[in-house]
Amino acid sequence: MIVNIIVICVSLIVAGFLLLRLFVPGARDWFEAPKYRFMRDNAEQSDCDDSKG
Amino acid sequence: MTHAATMSRDQTATVSAVEDNLIRAHAYAALAMVVISALFGITVAIKMNWPGFLGDTAQLTWGRVRYAHTQGIFFGWLSNAFIAFLYYGVPRLAGRSVSSRSLGWVIFAVWNLVAVVPGWALLLAGYSQPLEWAEFPPIIDAAIILGMLLMVVQFVVPFFRARMSDLYVSGWYFIGGITFTLLAYPVGNFMPEFVSGAEGAAYSGLWIHDAVGLWVTPMAVGIAYYVIPAASGRPIWSHFLSMIGFWLLFFVYPLNGLHHYIFSSIPMDMQKGAIVASVYLGVAVVIVVINLLMTLRNLGGKVAADPALRFVWLGVIFYVAVSLQGSAQALMPFNRFVHFSDWVIGHSHLALLGFASFIAIGGMLYAWRNTVGARYNPHMATWSFWLLTFGLLAMVLDLTIAGMVQGQLWQGTGPWIDSVEASRGYWVTRTLTGIPILLGFFALIGAMTMGQRIGQNDTHSIPTRASKFQDINVYSHAGRNAWLRGAYAVTGIAGIGFFALSFLVLAVWPGREVTATIARTSPETLIAYTESEARGREIYGREGCAYCHSQMIRALPADEQRFGPASEAWETAQDTPQMWGTRRIGPDLSREAGRRTADWQFAHLWNPQSVVPRSNMPSFPWLFNGSARQPTQEGIDVVAYLESLGRNRILAGEAARSGTAGRGMPPELILTAASPDIAARGRDLFAANCSGCHGATGEGDGPAAAALLPHPRNLTQVRLSDARIAEVLWKGVEGSAMPGWSDMPVADLSALAAYVKTLPASVESEPKTAEAVAGAGIYAANCALCHGANGAGDGVSAGVLAPPPSNFQTELPSMDYALGALHNGIPGTGMPRWDTRLSDAEIESVSRYVRTFYEGEAAQ
Numbered sequence: 001m002i003v004n005i006i007v008i009c010v011s012l013i014v015a016g017f018l019l020l021r022l023f024v025p026g027a028r029d030w031f032e033a034p035k036y037r038f039m040r041d042n043a044e045q046s047d048c049d050d051s052k053g
Numbered sequence: 054m055t056h057a058a059t060m061s062r063d064q065t066a067t068v069s070a071v072e073d074n075l076i077r078a079h080a081y082a083a084l085a086m087v088v089i090s091a092l093f094g095i096t097v098a099i100k101m102n103w104p105g106f107l108g109d110t111a112q113l114t115w116g117r118v119r120y121a122h123t124q125g126i127f128f129g130w131l132s133n134a135f136i137a138f139l140y141y142g143v144p145r146l147a148g149r150s151v152s153s154r155s156l157g158w159v160i161f162a163v164w165n166l167v168a169v170v171p172g173w174a175l176l177l178a179g180y181s182q183p184l185e186w187a188e189f190p191p192i193i194d195a196a197i198i199l200g201m202l203l204m205v206v207q208f209v210v211p212f213f214r215a216r217m218s219d220l221y222v223s224g225w226y227f228i229g230g231i232t233f234t235l236l237a238y239p240v241g242n243f244m245p246e247f248v249s250g251a252e253g254a255a256y257s258g259l260w261i262h263d264a265v266g267l268w269v270t271p272m273a274v275g276i277a278y279y280v281i282p283a284a285s286g287r288p289i290w291s292h293f294l295s296m297i298g299f300w301l302l303f304f305v306y307p308l309n310g311l312h313h314y315i316f317s318s319i320p321m322d323m324q325k326g327a328i329v330a331s332v333y334l335g336v337a338v339v340i341v342v343i344n345l346l347m348t349l350r351n352l353g354g355k356v357a358a359d360p361a362l363r364f365v366w367l368g369v370i371f372y373v374a375v376s377l378q379g380s381a382q383a384l385m386p387f388n389r390f391v392h393f394s395d396w397v398i399g400h401s402h403l404a405l406l407g408f409a410s411f412i413a414i415g416g417m418l419y420a421w422r423n424t425v426g427a428r429y430n431p432h433m434a435t436w437s438f439w440l441l442t443f444g445l446l447a448m449v450l451d452l453t454i455a456g457m458v459q460g461q462l463w464q465g466t467g468p469w470i471d472s473v474e475a476s477r478g479y480w481v482t483r484t485l486t487g488i489p490i491l492l493g494f495f496a497l498i499g500a501m502t503m504g505q506r507i508g509q510n511d512t513h514s515i516p517t518r519a520s521k522f523q524d525i526n527v528y529s530h531a532g533r534n535a536w537l538r539g540a541y542a543v544t545g546i547a548g549i550g551f552f553a554l555s556f557l558v559l560a561v562w563p564g565r566e567v568t569a570t571i572a573r574t575s576p577e578t579l580i581a582y583t584e585s586e587a588r589g590r591e592i593y594g595r596e597g598c599a600y601c602h603s604q605m606i607r608a609l610p611a612d613e614q615r616f617g618p619a620s621e622a623w624e625t626a627q628d629t630p631q632m633w634g635t636r637r638i639g640p641d642l643s644r645e646a647g648r649r650t651a652d653w654q655f656a657h658l659w660n661p662q663s664v665v666p667r668s669n670m671p672s673f674p675w676l677f678n679g680s681a682r683q684p685t686q687e688g689i690d691v692v693a694y695l696e697s698l699g700r701n702r703i704l705a706g707e708a709a710r711s712g713t714a715g716r717g718m719p720p721e722l723i724l725t726a727a728s729p730d731i732a733a734r735g736r737d738l739f740a741a742n743c744s745g746c747h748g749a750t751g752e753g754d755g756p757a758a759a760a761l762l763p764h765p766r767n768l769t770q771v772r773l774s775d776a777r778i779a780e781v782l783w784k785g786v787e788g789s790a791m792p793g794w795s796d797m798p799v800a801d802l803s804a805l806a807a808y809v810k811t812l813p814a815s816v817e818s819e820p821k822t823a824e825a826v827a828g829a830g831i832y833a834a835n836c837a838l839c840h841g842a843n844g845a846g847d848g849v850s851a852g853v854l855a856p857p858p859s860n861f862q863t864e865l866p867s868m869d870y871a872l873g874a875l876h877n878g879i880p881g882t883g884m885p886r887w888d889t890r891l892s893d894a895e896i897e898s899v900s901r902y903v904r905t906f907y908e909g910e911a912a913q
Contacts (some may be wrong), residue, residue: 002326002558006308009554010333013304017297031293038221039288041145 072140073424074148075157079137082165084498086129087410089173091494093122095487101480101638103660104671111675112177116597120176120188126405127186127264128197129169135272136164139208139227141420142279146224147211160203168196180540183594183632184257185313186264187242194242201235211231222295226275229303230268233552236309237263240556250571250625251318252564254633255606257696258319259310259560261635265404266306272340273409274302276416277365281348284362284419285355289338290347294340301337303548305330307555308611311563312383313635315392315605318622320566323559328383335380342373360434360500361418367442368411369488375403389609390464393637395476396456399449406490407445414441416499422500430504440493448486464611468742468796469640470667477669478613556675567622575623576705582697589694592687594632596673602642603634604698615796616641617699617708624702639670644699647710652881653790654692656681656760663757664790666745681760715795719783720805724775724810735808738801746790751812761790762881763856770870774909777863778806788855789881795821816867819904827900831895836903839883844906854883861906871900 020027084802099106100115101761107113136268140157144150151157172193175181180190189197209228212220241260245253274742282289289295308330311323349356349366376398381387391397422429455476463473582590593599606612608619620643625631649657656663659681661670676688684692702708740749746765748754752768773781782802794802833842839858841847846860859866866874875896879885887896 002322003329005554006305006326006333006559007331009304010301010552014297014567017300018291021293023816024829028293029853031296033292034221035282035288035292035295037219038146038223039286041148042283 060799069444072144073426075140075154075586076137076420077426077427078158078161079133079140079538080501081414082161083130083133083137083417084494084501086125086133086165086169087494088491088498090122090125090130091487091491093118093125095484095491097122098480098484098487100671101669102477102484104669109672109674111179111673114596114673115671116600117177117179117181117419117595119597119600121173123186124172124176124188125169126900127162127269128172128189131269131272131409131413132164133696134410134417135276136160138272138276138279138413138420139204140417141423142223142276142416143211143227145209146221146227146279146678147215147216149211152207152210156203160200160207161195162202163200168193168200171196179595181595181597182246183243183597183599184242184630185261185635187245187257187260189242191243191246198235198238198487201231201238204231205235218884221278222289222292222299223275225296225299226271226278229299229548230271230275230831233271233307233548234263234268236552237267240560244560245630247629248564249627249629250631251567251622252560252627253631254314254317254625254626255311255319255323255560255563255567257631257633258313259307259555261313262310265306265409266302266309269409270302270306270403273368273412274298277345277369277372277412280361280365280412280419281345281369281675282414284359284365285349285352287348287352290344290350294344296342298341301333301340304551305333305337307552308559309334309379309383310555310559312388314605314633315383315385315388315859316609316612316619317605317633318567318570318620318624319563323563324564326558328385331380331383333689335377338373338376342369345369360431360438361415361422361693363438364411364418364434366414366415367438368408368413368415371403371407371411375400375408378403389607389611391456391461391604392607393635394456394459394463395452395479396460397543397636399452399456402445402452403449403687406441411441416635418500419738422507425507425509427507428502428504429507430500433500433503437493437496437500440489440496444486444493447456448483448490451479451482451486455483457562463615463637466614466796467798468794469615470742472663473638473669474667512520571623571626574621575626576701579623579627579696580704583693585690585693586697587694588687589690589692590628590632592676592691593694594630598642599632599634599636600636601638601670602640603631603637604628604631604641604643604901606641606643612641617644618702621702624699639668642695643700643711644703644708645695646698646700646703647696650761650788650790651696652681652761654695655684655688656757656790658684658691659687659760660756663745663755663760665742667741681757713796714785714793717782719779720799720802721780722775722779722799722806724778724803724807731804731807732811734801735804735806738797742794742797742805751809757790762776763789763879764881765791768809768812769814770813770867772816772818772865772907773809774863774907775806775810776910777860778809782809786856788857813865813867816865818865818907818909819901821905825901825905828895828898828900829889832902835887835891836899840903844903850883858883860900861903861910865904865907865909866900868900868904871903872896875900 020051095112096107097115097119100118104115111117140151168189170187175190175193176188181188182190209231212224212228237260241256244256248256278289278295309327311319311327312331315324315328317324327610346369356362373491382391382397382400418429418434421427434665458475458479459472462475604620604625606616606618606620613619624643625633653664655677657665657670658673659677660672661668673688676691677684699708703710739747739751743751744755746753746755746757746761747768748758748765751768753765753783755765756766779802781791782794782805784795785791794805797805837848839846839848839850839854840861841858844861846858848858851858874884875891876886876888878884891899
């Protein structure tokens with residue numbers, strides 16, 4: 001019973017993410033956006049620190 | 054414009070300045086506490102072989118120091134290191150400062166000065182909870198919950214103001230880790246105080262894994278996701294995979310909890326659920342690690358050159374190793390061998406000292422070298438890396454092998470102490486591995502205090518220009534799919550749902566099942582703990598006894614053969630909190646009732662090696678007033694508790710009194726030492742197992758002798774027939790502290806018996822002369838009632854006496870011994886002193902007469 005719940009939930013989570021990425025336009029970029037924003041902010045912070053010097 | 058970009062440069066500088074002091078404070082606290090915690094750990098490791106190390110003081114006894122070690126690593130070291138990084142990472146991830154600098158100092162004070170330091174003091178003073186990873190007493194738990202609550206305000210609230218759909222995966226891990234731990238902590242630390250036995254164990258199991266899964270892992274993985282791209286200058290390989298890993302982790306991690314109690318009385322359905330979740334966890338970790346390592350592909354040079362990145366990289370490697378190891382350990386065929394053994398201790402160290410600490414160090418070093426004004430020495434950081442790596446790998450390898458050896462020995466029926474003896478070399482090695490680990494932490498302190506001071510231009514060693522990432526249009530479809538922006542909110546709610554689900558299926562549901570099982574299987578009436586036993590139970594928990602002695606016999610042949618029928622849920626239904634334990638250094642104590650005499654228990658607590666010479670159990674002299682015969686009320690309470698363990702199951706007729714007394718006839722022993730090797734083996738076995746009571750030369754004057762009633766027999770003054778030696782060794786002596794040794798291999802029993810036979814070298818039988826049998830009348834009038842008309846120990850009163858009266862046909866006392874027994878009686882037996890009723894001449898006459906009964910081997 002519990003085993004079934006776990007297997008179903010895990011399958012749904014993974015399937016949900018995969019379906020979203022494969023079939024929703026823009027989802028791929030949307031999923032990947034934060035990592036670019038993170039790098040850009042990190043670099044900007046670096047620029048900012050550089051300018052302080 | 055991004056959030057960070059919207060901040061003015063002055064604002065950014067201010068934010069950095071605010072966090073720097075708090076980064077420093079928590080980093081220094083982490084470094085101080087890791088050294089203290091490591092010293093606790095080394096102390097514990099030394100005491101495994103030398104339990105008297107640092108003296109037999111209550112405050113430094115093994116159990117209490119062990120509590121302080123694990124709680125110090127968890128709350129003092131790792132948590133401070135994580136918080137230090139949060140002050141660096143959260144403002145950059147959320148694009149905003151943390152909520153308040155003042156609040157930061159309050160958190161620092163609450164965490165360190167209200168929780169960890171007083172928590173240590175209380176643990177060492179004897180105020181604790183005997184629950185794995187929840188050892189701090191409830192008052193400290195309240196302080197930690199307050200700290201976690203303040204951390205939500207400090208670190209989570211800033212994210213609320215940010216656009217959640219922009220949130221980088223590290224932010225998700227930090228938010229999830231703090232909020233879910235705030236939810237899990239009270240449940241795992243307070244519920245077992247109110248929920249007993251198997252049901253309480255379900256909650257404890259949940260917390261054991263949540264502590265690692267909902268606090269340590271999210272923080273460490275969040276840091277890895279931050280440092281790897283930031284230090285390498287390359288974006289994470291796939292943010293999509295990182296999100297799958299995140300949600301899988303938060304779904305399956307809490308569901309792992311019960312894999313600490315496989316083969317227990319917790320419903321099997323839940324155990325299987327935990328096993329399946331454990332396997333899925335391995336899959337989730339593989340996804341996370343592939344993602345992190347793919348980010349570093351072809352960047353070996355950078356990893357090698359940057360100590361911070363190198364620490365994080367190796368931490369990630371440890372992460373996948375320890376997670377796959379954990380998944381395997383949960384599988385039943387594997388679990389049955391390694392559970393309770395040092396294998397699991399190796400696993401724990403690989404998780405917290407390997408995976409979590411390496412990433413925490415990498416994160417701290419990364420934040421440190423970007424903190425203006427801090428001192429940073431990469432050379433020392435490199436030394437720290439290699440020392441810690443060497444020490445950790447050596448320790449884990451050593452403990453893993455030790456665990457396999459212990460697991461294998463426990464499958465047999467040999468004496469438990471053999472597994473302790475076999476472990477000693479591994480425990481020495483494990484202690485030595487603490488030296489490079491401690492030096493590694495000292496080098497880390499050097500790396501963060503002795504280097505060149507970081508200037509304004511020294512920060513961010515990888516100057517990745519923002520323009521490189523400016524042209525990536527990630528929102529080209531955002532307008533068309535605006536609902537995507539709410540997807541994280543949906544999954545956030547789902548996360549809370551996962552968390553609730555874990556409590557439902559691994560705590561609440563098992564609790565109901567356990568209650569129903571108890572109602573169905575429990576005897577109608579159970580003997581409740583007396584007040585003394587209940588007090589003894591608290592002392593047992595206070596001294597950490599449950600961390601060496603489990604109280605959970607698993608439904609496995611090896612366990613059942615050694616300890617008796619598997620534990621049932623109703624047996625511990627009155628135990629709050631439960632003390633099932635997750636480790637066995639000594640044997641399981643579920644059925645200790647009636648196994649030993651009270652005087653043996655007192656002697657054992659006073660000086661364990663006096664009755665079990667090879668034991669590594671610490672002494673508990675603070676439970677006595679100067680000798681084993683003068684226990685304090687606390688000592689009496691502990692023994693009362695020990696003698697209650699398993700009492701209800703035994704009285705229900707479902708389990709025999711456990712012990713090492715053999716059943717049926719003893720095996721045929723060869724009592725002739727056919728070779729010098731066998732004689733030497735017998736002597737060694739006597740020294741290792743018997744000398745504590747019988748003394749080194751067998752004269753009954755071992756260190757435990759004075760505490761035992763009846764006193765151990767002087768084996769040099771009584772000759773036993775071969776059959777009697779075999780019987781005593783096989784079954785023990787009822788009513789005395791002499792246990793059976795049926796768990797000893799027959800070849801060893803033979804060698805031991807052959808040695809014992811040589812001890813009464815000068816005791817010769819009495820010829821049946823007229824002078825010798827002159828005492829027959831006195832004997833018939835005074836002694837035959839117990840010893841029988843023919844001295845066979847079968848008088849009419851014999852059946853009610855324990856120990857039974859001597860059978861003089863198989864036991865031949867020396868003349869001196871017989872005279873002494875008649876003059877002084879034998880304390881602790883039914884044998885009274887006769888010098889008040891018989892004259893010296895009569896006593897001598899009877900003494901000679903009883904010596905004429907001996908038939909030696911003919912008695913068989």
